[in-house]
Amino acid sequence: MITVFGEGRGFRVVWLLEEMVLPYRLRPVDLLAGVENDPEFLAINPAGFIPAIKDGEVIMVESIAIMEYVMARYGPTPLAPQPRDPVFPLYQQFLHLGEAGLATSMYFVGGARHIAPEGERNNWSARQAMSVFESRLGLVTRQLERTPYVAGEAFTAADISVTYALLQARRNGGVIYGAVEDAYIARVTGRDGYKRAMDTCQDTKAWAAARGG
Structure with missing residues (x-):
């Protein structure tokens, strides 16, 4: 196990x-x-x-x-498209962008806003990290304007990666999304797998409730 x-x-x-x-x-x-x-x-x-x-x-x-x-x-699992699948490049891109471009940037924004001394909470590095997050978010938004999930028509592990980062940014960074991102988050977090994971991860569930969902 x-x-x-x-x-x-x-x-x-x-x-x-x-x-x-x-x-x-x-x-x-x-x-x-x-x-x-x-x-x-x-x-x-x-x-x-x-x-x-x-x-x-x-x-x-x-x-x-x-x-x-x-x-x-x-596996195999439909959560990971095969390399010859036409959606594989998008899947691979967003699987990694969810961490490298989104969650990592927001980690530093959240640290600055909630842990740093008062005078350093909007320092140059925090602003740079937010800028990186926003530029990568633009890629997510443009894709979601075309397809319901980041790799196309089907839910994949890339959506787990990206959605975690979007929720982290909303809960810990105060990021406010538009209608496209909000609809996506609602669609993905409505899955039974997400709900079961939240029931298992009680600290995450409590943190989410304290930060507005």
């Missing part, structure tokens, strides 16, 4: 596992308490960040890499 360590971006992994109907367990990791007090987790990921997984002898970190591993190991 796959053990998922930590929520945060680990929510992507849990959501994927729910969509694929694979058995797993979620092992909480309390970053606020300090991972130095969690030797079991540090034995899995000595770098001390989440998520991580243990699947038999396999240990992995980085949410997108974990998702790709799970789909390759336990």
